Amino acid sequence: MTDIQKMADAIRFLAIDAILNAGEGHQGVPLGMAEIAATLYARHVRVDPKNPLWPDRDRVVLSNGHGSMLLYALLHLAGYEKLTIDALKSFRKLHNVCAGHPEIEQDAGIEITTGLLGQGIACAVGMAVAEARLADRFGPDHVNHRTWAFVGDGCLQEGIGQEAISLAGHLRLGKLTFLWDDNQITDDGATSLSISEDIPARFRAAHWHVQELDGHDIDAIDAALDAAKSDPRPSLLACRTTIARGIPRLEGQRGGHSAPLTPDDATAARQQRNWPHPPFDIPAEIRADWAAALASRTDAIPTKYRRYTDVENPPEFDRWHTATLPDAWEEFWQNLGPNQLPTDTPRPTILSSGDICDALTEILPETLVLCADLEAPTNHKRSRDAFTADHRGGSYVHCGVREHLMGAMTCGIAAHGGLHPINVTYLAFADYERPAMRMAALMGLPGIFVFSHDSIGVGSNGPTHQPVETLASFRAMPNMQVFRPADAIETAEAWKLALERSDGPSMLALSRQDATQVRTDRSGNLTQYGAYILRDTEGPRDITLLATGTEVGLALQAQADLNQAGIAAAIVSMPCWELFAQQPADYQTATLGTAPRIAIEAASPFGWHQWLRPTDVFIGMEGFGASAQAPVLYDHFGITPARVVATAKDLLTH
């Protein structure tokens, strides 16, 4: 007979031993949630540690990521090969799977990076959406799994937590379960210092199935998990727990959270829990219980189904899950006709992006568009159905005014696999989802973030809605690829590069206002170089104009005016700095040239020094925008062809 209490104590003492060994760590969560975790794994979670990438595995998320030893201990006990005892002994050391907070490593069972509170449960919502969409597409034989998230008080105080609760309830994500560690302690001490609301009532208000129970009562946990599985709503297990349970000095105390452990604490815990085993030593019978418990569910499923890809799965299932582009990929782009990629008249690049996104519905049906209540002005829904509680076949999620959740769902969907998430809102709201976008960059997940209304071109909605420093702030972010395409063709090129990228996210900053069509040539993807000479001079260059986005059209106008003034100007379009920085030095030099440079971007100058010498000039925004029609603003802030011409003349006469 499986002894779940002993399985739980095995987690507890691996955590104590590893944290004591590391000299630091957060014991509160692993000691307080040991019974919950052990019961979940003993009786309910369906994973296969020998085939950790099995697409139809349950997803387990530790949203309270500071309690990472909970996850490492249970992954070790569950039999994930990378989680050796040595790894536990190297907890919080460099180059170790057992990092301070969980860092995504799916073949070790770590589904997603967590630690910034609230991100994990929001990612879990994305995972549950992915499961529902894939189950609809491929049927329950291939996709039928659950998402479980360990949740702390902090996750539920963060606003993103409420966004997650609200949308999960609305979408009736019945296979999503939150396991709340209601230990009534946060870093500052009693939760009553900063929160007094009725949290279960909050979940009930959002139509969740809520059960309140003793988080150390294994039978109660088991019964609640059974009930959660049979309820069509998402479920909350509100588990009343004792933080740091098992360490007499700390249990139920503020210090239980992360106060340094002493050898005496470990000794006292062993006495209290009747655990005579030496550090890191788990008796064979307890290990056997762990192995048998997991096998009891996974063994029922033939091994061949549990592999990452399998002949038993339909080819399209494998293609989606291996993120393989379809055979007709290059052909698709070559064959985009004037209906899908109109280039004859000026057009907002957000509309060109919508054109591409709509064309993708056939060639890449695994794309799933998320949008934060801006369907009409961003125009990326088009022929897509909405994904709803009643219609899982849709590929467009109305996320509501919840950008932060949407960003984290993008991470969750990408980490889940099988779908390619596309995130759509205004660039002014990128700051709302920035913490989640950073997680995508850190994890190297290939989500695509499409932003409209990318500058003062927004017009009268004014400075709150006009990004100025946003481009720079994301160009500064490691592993984020920032595109600001000039026209429809560059927009298509950026989309193609973003979709082909597998090791990180991309963002597209797109215009609300018409963009001049600066390109006609579609023979090669020039955006892949990050920057390129759009128009060269016939003879020697007098001046080089660097520009991005809608300002490339402005540069073209300036070039014509300069030409009339006898000044030969080349235009370099710079849709993606990150890609340009990766080009060989001689390509960069040849592109930028030696002539004086004028950079034009309706944004903050910050970062432009990278491409400008001290004598070169930047024309753009020095402060925030203002409320007026877009053309008035371009004039007001002096971002005009006339200013470029005057600046060029000035540069050439000094």
Place this chain on the structure above:
Amino acid sequence: MTDIQKMADAIRFLAIDAILNAGEGHQGVPLGMAEIAATLYARHVRVDPKNPLWPDRDRVVLSNGHGSMLLYALLHLAGYEKLTIDALKSFRKLHNVCAGHPEIEQDAGIEITTGLLGQGIACAVGMAVAEARLADRFGPDHVNHRTWAFVGDGCLQEGIGQEAISLAGHLRLGKLTFLWDDNQITDDGATSLSISEDIPARFRAAHWHVQELDGHDIDAIDAALDAAKSDPRPSLLACRTTIARGIPRLEGQRGGHSAPLTPDDATAARQQRNWPHPPFDIPAEIRADWAAALASRTDAIPTKYRRYTDVENPPEFDRWHTATLPDAWEEFWQNLGPNQLPTDTPRPTILSSGDICDALTEILPETLVLCADLEAPTNHKRSRDAFTADHRGGSYVHCGVREHLMGAMTCGIAAHGGLHPINVTYLAFADYERPAMRMAALMGLPGIFVFSHDSIGVGSNGPTHQPVETLASFRAMPNMQVFRPADAIETAEAWKLALERSDGPSMLALSRQDATQVRTDRSGNLTQYGAYILRDTEGPRDITLLATGTEVGLALQAQADLNQAGIAAAIVSMPCWELFAQQPADYQTATLGTAPRIAIEAASPFGWHQWLRPTDVFIGMEGFGASAQAPVLYDHFGITPARVVATAKDLLTH
């Protein structure tokens, strides 16, 4: 007898006329909330449009800022002189008080900039906290006012909205009232596309006083406002409304939100509402009703009390409300002794900041510290009492794990006036409050944002908690002053500059780990120059080391090593780029010198090109951090004196 319905229709038609005249705008809110706004102003709000800066005025916030014409119409009707008919006619035009979204202009009655959903109600929580704290300090004769916020569905979908609800309920902010425009329509259409929760239940769960009513029934609104005022809890009026009420083609429809109005719409509305008056023409009797309604409450208070400052107020009240530094200000800084500013041993700059912050409790009792559940590791509470539901005298607010709210509260407190808000958390969480910090920068509000754990110096908590691109992302933000002080003295200097700043926010990026004390000289504030020569060479410079924060100590070590190798290196400390960029060119040139430069900062290189020539070298982070002890990480990422020495030798031999 006051005809509130006519007062409401006056709002309605000013909005229709102004939006039609501008050619764009959002009619949904002003038309749907006209009765609520008119009843509020006719019977409850206590303001004095002739003395708009009266410190004890009620604060009115339009959180659904896209409905700006609601605010402009009612401020016009209430008699704010800047809100002329001409201003209404210039709605959404350049340099006009009637911008697309409300932009703070308190002498026009616009208390705060809004438009990004959720920010307004979160600011309102800050305002209500400020009122409670000031009322405790100065008594009800001087401080006794209310905060009213108009709220849309979007504000309540945003996570920050829940953070606001949660903390306001917890702190029992009884003088705070939300007026929710429950029109069941968002930009995408029916709210049911993305939300189905029981919103009143959410408020009740957080211990709010909730009333549900018909938002067009003036008697019901009036009664509910009376009840709200007499209840000790914060109050929600859940007002069921019809969006765009009065325009037959649009009322209750998705297009009611912001579909372009036509002259026919205006005509049809005039018929439906029985409003025969020409555009922008408000009959005298309706104007009289508006004037009388407001006067009925303000006239009871002697004019002298309603001015911005007054002899009847205690001098300390005036000092706080005019944000005047005390007479002993310079003396205070000169007299900081070794207990308040210890400089003899290495010390985390976050601790030095805590020392200063604690010393301020006597000289600047108007400081109010907000912290997001990190009291122990940031150490800024010290001798401060907590501000709680039962103790309004505290100057430390336990904000819980709600950084975004905390940022917006900082704006709300600063905009309210009378208190100086100080916001404390980890730098990794700055992204969570970034949208609110941007609002502080945009509004020019003098909040201070103190961030600890500013680099890989965080150590084993790993890359989620290690800022890399954060400094760059805020240096890119207009009007945000970013300090990264090297030691206790620079930390004190940065604090002084931040406290003296009146036209925008400042942030301090501080270390968790020990910082070398690089300065002993306290005779002048060198941080005010942004960058300065910390150590010069005796003879000509071979090399210049540029550094910030804890890396200045590292540069000192490198300087000694270079000296031994016969290389003369000067050290330039650069605690604040924004201030350095404002210095005269010759100061900048003299400081940076002409020798080869090596910049050292444990952060992204992005932006450093501003201070480096192509042949200079940056030593810092090229990607995200990792989980290990801080010294291990500095070695791992090559941010070491040895690397500086090797780089210098390399630079000097090529």
